[in-house]
Amino acid sequence: MPDQDAYVDQLADQLCTRHTALVATLETDLGTHRQRLAIVVRFIHNPAIAHDIRAGLARDLQLPEPTQ
Numbered sequence: 001m002p003d004q005d006a007y008v009d010q011l012a013d014q015l016c017t018r019h020t021a022l023v024a025t026l027e028t029d030l031g032t033h034r035q036r037l038a039i040v041v042r043f044i045h046n047p048a049i050a051h052d053i054r055a056g057l058a059r060d061l062q063l064p065e066p067t068q
Helices: 002-018 020-044 051-060
Strands: none
Touching: 002 020, 020 051
C-alpha cells in the first residue's frame, strides 16, 4: 500500500509543521501516561503486596498477571 503510506506520511508532516504546539502537548501527555504505567507495573510486580490484589489489578487493566 505505497499510496496509503505516502498519504499518511504527508498528513504526519502537515501535522508536525502546522500544529507543533499540539504535537508537543501530545508528546507530554504520552510521557505522563508512560510514567503512570511504569508506576502501576512496579506495583503489580511488588512481592510485598498481596498477590490477589496485584493479579486483580493486572486483570482489570488487561496487563500480564504477576507470577507468585
